[in-house]
Each structure stands twice: as C-alpha cells, then as structure tokens.
Amino acid sequence: MPLRLSFSAELTALLTFFSLLGAAQSCLGIENPAVKYCLVLGYQYIGTADSSGNAQGYCRLPDNSLVEAWAFFQGMTGQQYSYCASKGLRTETRTRAHPQGFTTRRAVCIADENLPGMKAGTELDLLDLLQSKGKEFIQLSPRQAPLNAVSPKSEQFNEIPARMLIETFDWRDQDQHSYIGPVRDQGACGDCYAFGAAAAAETAYNIRHHRYDENTVDFSESFIAWCLGAYGPYSEHFSGCNGADYEYAELDALTREGVTLELNFPYTEEDPGSCTHNNDPVHIFSGWGRIPPNDTAGIKKAIMKYGALDAAIFAPADFIFYSGGLYSDGQTECPDGAWTETNHAVALVGWGKDAVTGEYWILRNSWGVGWGENGYMKIAMKAARVACATAFLQYTPPAYFPPIPALYLLRKK
Template sequence: VLMSFTTHIYINLPQKLFIVTVEFNQNAKLQLIYLKIKVKWGKNMKGKITCIIIIFILISSYPSIGYDNISKADKISIEKPTNSIEELKKVSEEEGWTFTVGENSATSYEIEELCGLVEPENWQEYGDFDDTINPSLMVPEQWDWRDQNGVTPVKNQGACGSCWAFGTVGILESVIKIKSGSTVDLSEQWLVSCNKNGWDCNGGWWAHGYHDGLTGKCGGTGAVFETNFPYSASNKPCNGPYQHSYLLKDTNGDGKSWKYIGNQNSIPSVEQIKQAIYTYGPVAVAVHVDSAFQAYTGGVFNGKSDEAVNHAVILVGWDDNQGKNGVWILKNSWGAGWGEDGYMRIEYGSNRVGYSANYVEGYSYLDPSDDELTVTLKMHKLTNDPAEGDFDPIEPFPWDEPEWYYRVGLKSNSVTTYQENHNKGEDPENPGFWWDYNHEFTWNIDQDHIFYTTSPKVEVTIKLMEFDVFIPFIDDCDLADVSAYPGGGTDNNIDDKREAIYHGTYDLVTDKLTGDATTTDGSYKVTMGDGINNAKVWFKVTDTYDAETYSPKLDVKPEALNFKEVNKGDAPKKDIEIINTAPKDPFDFADNLDWSASADKGWISLSKKSGSLSGLKSDKVTVSIDTSDMANGNTYTGNIKVSSNDKDKTIKVTVTVSKPRAVYNSFFYELLKNILPFSPLRNILTKLGKM
C-alpha cells in the first residue's frame, strides 16, 4: 500500500529565514522513494545566503527512513490498524511493560492533535540554566506535591496541540497554591491566542516569558484568569485587552524569575530535578509521546523510546521505591480519564522525560489595590529610516531592514519591572511560523506597557535591540549599535542602563519626565540617544494619579468678623478656621497646605500665625481685639491675610465701639417704678434701665 504525505521542515533559527516543504511518497515499509523540496525565501539577504548553505547541506546529507529504526509503538501509530490497542498489548507482553494500555480519554485523538511541543532550534543558547546541586539539601525518597496541597486539578486540552500552554500555566498555578494556599485557574487560551510567536494549537514552546514581561498581542503581560479568557481548544482570536493578575517574580536576586534545570547539553539529572521540585514546586518537562504513552491506563510506564520530545507535562513528585530505579509522578493535560486520574508514574529516563525541565521561582499579584497606581508607558514608533534622519545603517547590508525588539523598565521602590516587545508577525502565506520577525526601518508600535507603583517618582528605561542571526564572517549587530548611550556599557546586555536610548525619571505628581534629552512631537516625547548609530523613538508616559484632586486647597471660615457694640476697654475674641478642603491623599504624594496669617492693624492679634495641613484637616485661630485706644462711638476696620501654597484669602475685621450710656440714681429709679406701676412713664424708665 502506497502512502504519501507532506510535511514542513522548519529551519528554526532564532528568526525565520526560510521554509522547506518536503513531500514524501512512501510504501508500507517506509522506504524513501523520492524527496521533493520547495523553498520559500526569507525576507532579507542574510536569509537567502544562509538558506542556500543549509539547503545544500540538507540535500546532500538527507538520510532515507528505515522501517527497522522506528519503535514498535510508532509503527502501530503509523500503520494505524483497527486493533491498535490489541497490538500494543501484544508488544507489552513481548517487551515486559510494567504498565497497562487501553482505551482512554486520549485514544480518540491523533497523537499530532495532542502533542504540540515544538522544540526551537538552538533554544539552549537563549535560555537561563540552573546547573547547581545543593549538597546540603537532603530530599526524601518519596515526595508528592498532591499530598502537600500544591497541585491544581487536572485539565483537558482537547484536540488542540496546546500542551505547551498547559505546562506553562500549570506550574505557575502550583507555585501560587503552595505559597498562598489559594487554588487559581489561569488561562491557557490567552497564551494560545495572544502570544506573538505564532504558537497555537499547531504547537509552541514554554511561554513563561508572557508571564514575565513579554507583552502579548492585546498589550500587557502576566497571567490572565480563566474566567477572563476561557479555554476553547481552538485558535481563537485574541480580542483583548484582558486583566493580567500574576507576574513571575525573581526571588533570589539574580534577575531571573524562571530557569531551565541542568545545563545546555543534556537532560537534567534525577537529583537536579528532584531538588528543583522540592525547592520551587512542580516543574514543567518535555517527553516523547508514542502510542503506548497515549494509551496508558495505569502502572509504571517504562517505555524506552528515544525519539524527539513532542509533549509538555508537569512533574509533581517522585518515588525512589517504585519501578526499576524510581519513578516520576507526571501530571498530564488529557483529562482525568487518562492514566491514573490524569497522572502517570513513569520511570526515570523513560521516553526522554525531563528534557528541557524548567521551574518558576515566585510570583507577584498584579491586580491593583487601593494603594497602587497605574503607570502606562506607550511606545508609539521607532525608526532608523534614512529618510527620517541622519542614521547610520544598523544592518550590515545597507538595504536590509532591521528586526526590532525593545525592553522598557520601570523602577519603583528599588524594584525594577521589565516588559519586552518584539516586532514579529505571522506570515500571511504561512500562518504559524512563530520565529518570523518583521523587517522594517520604521516600526509603528502603538503598544501600552502597564506597570503598578506606590511611589511618586519612577525610573524609566527604554532599551532598543536589533536581532541578528549569526552569519559567518559578519559580526552581529547589537544593542550598542542601536542605542549607544554615552558612558560605555555592555553590548547585548539589555539590563545595562548605560546602553539605554532613554533613561530618566517620571514624576506622577507633576507628570513630567526628567533625564535624557527629549523633544516634543504632539503628545509624544522623542529621543534619539547620543551614539553613532542612533535610532529615534516616540513614547509617552501617563499615570492614574489625580494630582489636581489631592493638591492643597485653602478655605477659611468665616470670611468676615464683625465685633458689634464693643465697650471701650473690652478685649473681645472670635475664632476663625483655616481648612485644607482637598481629600486625604491615600498615596501621601500631595503636599500639605502650608499657610501663614498676618493682620494689617496693631489692634488685631492672632493666637497662631502658621501651620501645615494634610487633606481635610483644619487649624483654629483665635482673633483678639484691643479696644484700649479706640474712641467711643467709632467703627474700625482691618484685614487678616491668610497666605498659602494654594492661594491667598483675606478676612475683613470690623469693630464698632458703643457710645457711653446715661447714669441714673438707682434709689430714685426704683422708687418711681414702685409708685407708678402702670403709668407710661414706668415703661419708659424700664427701657432706660435696660440700656
């Protein structure tokens, strides 16, 4: 029976240079009859040069496929007999498998629908590795995070090769549960739909970067709750923005919030993986899935396939006393109807389990609370187009357009948070090629980067990078070539502020940037750096702090004082109130109301002449009047001026000194009142007595 199929070979350099389509026509014994190659050229000259070299090597060294080199489980998968489970059971008896196989929640799917971990070429060169073993850390013979309340429920990815997203999300959910005791359900669909690498149901790789500063299509970075973007097992559009609730956090001070375990050249040792699980929580790993793995129903899996990894899973523990030398406790994403309630016990080293093992250190909760403010740095555009300025070319070939990416950093309360963005996009003719950089002199970005702070001032850093694939005899272009900020710095080190194209301070109270020189272009600031190979960047910074609301606001009560009919020689007193009517600033950024008071007449004295008031606070000031030098029957006026860092107010003071009263003989007065009890004269005398 002849069988034909077409596959794509992705020449997976850090950027897409070309695509090779290989068409096979094979017989049942899988002997190669012919090989037809189609090439889609890359977008730049470097791609074409490298493409020619690699295609030549590919054609000259491509091996034929031999049936004898394929595992029995894979033969069953390829030949797809109707009784494949029965065939697997026969192989189990022949090879002494210590596990059982049968129909389960995964066997109704093709392996290609379930397994979507696509290993990037040379990913080791760009990863951060933890190759340490702590000799003083004695791990137990058996450990299971399920017994320690450190594992969230098993999920089901369905007929979508999104295992990479489930592995990424699953270990973050476990870290949150271990550290907080809370069970959270985070969105895998956000990673599937909103990543900028082109990863989707057709495959992807560990996506921790999108939980650690790398912005998705919708803007923002960090994990999203499942309720905000439910899983659909499809390549659903992003349609953001979404609320981001958790961000990975560096807990040991080395600037890295997640790492691969071991070194670049091998699968980590059992001891290294154990220590990572014991120290940080469940770890994500790759494994090779064949038909036996897919049909697993229980027992200790001891498959011996050495094929390339294709699936992402999570290791939640181990047991040295099971299997030949010990087993990992593996959590899958094929539902509770697979394996042992969604789990597998798999022997150490079986089917390359442990490849690319990785862990996350910790997390920060991102939802802003009442005591947090949002700072938004909007990257509008960047360019080194010769038509827009006197720029030296960044690419080695003057006609080549750059492959841009950048990192923005915001330092608040001595902690710097980074977000990163790459100028990548899917090729409309070949969707899903996730290493494809756009090649543009000018990148119209229009991307918001959202940060949270409790500080009135934050440090802002913008670093531009130009990505280059290594080409023999041509030096890579690097950060210094793009942003060359004066003062030296380390090439290709995006954390080095000396190589930033912009570095300054933003004041949330005044809404002003200070630091490196900028010009203004509408609502955007423009900076060009000061190096030889300058680029030009448009950006702006805004925040949610309402400085006007909390700024000091002066009020005085009453606005006038009137002392009526005061007898000469008296010292009358009245109070005034000086108030800061601004609401209390919950962030304590706003200045207090600083006031001072003075009178323009010597007969006015004040009990208090200055003060400082926070929001909704007041001071009482007693105003005293000295009438000793005032004449009877006269009216006197003066002013109290209250000055402040808001405005000034004047209180008018009026004093009226009464005329002297007539004096009567008290004996004669009382006598007349008694003699004339009902006469009109008595009423007149009574009124006079009241004067």
C-alpha cells in the same frame, strides 16, 4: 446502523488526524488523541468535570448515547460506531502488560469474514494499519534550535543538599493537602505547552500563598495560547493550537506579560480571531529557569522549591495508550542536550520509588482523567526523554518565600 464511510475518505480523515497529533515543524503540541478521534468520526465531544473539578470527556454517538472518550478510542465501548465498524470489522480491546512494568490498552480491528484484501480472522491494530500506509501516527519533527542558540537559563540547585532529598514527594499530598489543581483537558487543540506552563505557574502561586485543595488558583491556558501567543508578542514562539517551539518562551512570557485567571478567559479551542482580554488583571512571575539535562537530583530540588515543573517529553504510542504501572522505555539519553527531540509538554508534580522497578516521576498530563491513572502517569526518571528539558517558574524571589511545606518537612527530619 453503524456509521460506514468509504475506505479512502475514512483513511484520509484518520491520516489527517494522526498527522495533526504532531505539531508543525520544530514544534511540540499533541492534541488529546481521544477527543480528536471522536471529532474525526463526526461525533460531538462533550467536556465536563467531576465533583472535584477534574476534566472528563464524552463522545456523543449517533444513537445519542454518551461514552467516555478514552474508553471509546481504546475500543472498550461504542464498538458499533467505531472506525473498525465503518470498515465492516469487529472492535476489540487489547491490554498488554509490558515487561518494564506498565500496561497499555488499545483497540484492534478484526475481520470475521473474508473481505477484499483481508482474510477472515485478520487482526489489525488501527495505528499499525495507518503506519503501513506510510504515515506515522504522530509526525515527529526534529528539535531545531535557532542559529547561534544557547540553552536558555539553566540553574544548579544547591539550596537543598542532595543528602536531604526524601525518597518520595508529591505536591498532591503535603500535610494531607494538594497544592495541585484538578486535571485539565486540552481537547482537540495542540496547546499542551500552555497547560504545562499553567501547571508550573499555578503551583508556584499556590505554594507562595498557601492555597490548596479547593482553593488552588486556576490560570487561563487560553490567555497563554491566544493573547500571549497567536495574537500577542510571542507569536513566533507559540501560537494557539499550532504548538510551540523549544525555547520555553511561554514561561518567559509569564515573567514579562503575566497571565490572567481562567474565570476571566475560560478555555476555548476555537480561534477567537483576536485577543479581547489585554486589559484583564494579570499575575506576573518573577523568574524562570531550566534544570540541566538528566540532572535528576536538580529536578527533585526544583520541584520541592518551586512546585510543578514544565517538562517536554517524547511521547510514542505506548505513552499515548498507557493505562497503569511505571512507564519506561529506551529513550533515556539527551544527545542534543536541551534541544533533544520532543513532541509533547506535561507537568512533573513529584516523585516516588517502586520496590521492583525503581524511581519514577509523577507526571500530570492534560488529556483528562480518562487517560492513564486518572490523568497521571508514573514514569521512569529518564524515560520518554522526560529529564532532558524541564523548567520552573518562580513567583517571588526565594529570599521572600515564607516557609513552604516541602522545606518545612525537610527541617523536621
């Protein structure tokens, strides 16, 4: 039998779910929506990894079957146990091809018979239904800078002349090697900031030590979230699953306190109550900095020089339900500079160019491989405010870098 809940109880739970997708005021930190959906409906979420180490997530339904979490959230499987089914509605998936050149995939609830307040044939998008009740599916709080705040550490990148920037670049494919580790899954925890910081740290480290493919380093996101944040010296800036502010303090923390390996402190969404890993060995980074807002050439140069960038974005519904193509929207300006409103943190690992839709960044999310294009997105250069707040980590001073693949490729041209 399908799970059936009262309308008020289920609506309250789902409204809580979508309000939790946004972080607290002045913070960014969207949870993995597919994981949260599974848990809110009372089901078990099981995180695993494929043969390459990429994170995959499954929802265990009442009949004990396992369904891929994003496919379930998008209405593609397990329909009899969906939110729609709990309301006596049928679930279908709607795939939309957007004129900008990308596709989205999301679930709708359909009434096959007359129901109280709903005629047969009525089709409702779950998120639209929730919005009609006066709740945004994501709580968007303005970026609020501290009093007398200044944009932290912006740096111009002149080491690589703009004329030498190549048309496409991807840290997943340098001389047929990947300097990027597997796709991660933050689960039902608003610590995307830790995953953005860890991605930047890992690639900076991998480049410096020529570690690639199965030998890439894996730093502990939980150490960042709990030991440096919630129970550490940076708790006023970022804290466990409660998101982070907009000062990129997590990057500053890696230059002062360092980060340990995932092996020492495996990922946990549960509040540990304290940090018991303060004596674990750590890797300390030598510097960090921002790229000026909307400086696409500077972002490219920083990616080539330092590796993946930690980037803050503004993620609307179409971003969440992105399933392929080159994502684009109208959120291209940075009216408040480095303090322009954002709500999620990701990593930029390269760029490319589409003959029809133009240039794009290669964005790495932390919602598992079930999201987007196997955990990645092609995003237009200024869409979702992706170019407003980007930052890099430096593992050693540039003067001591050995030749790295990106600069080596430039010298060969």
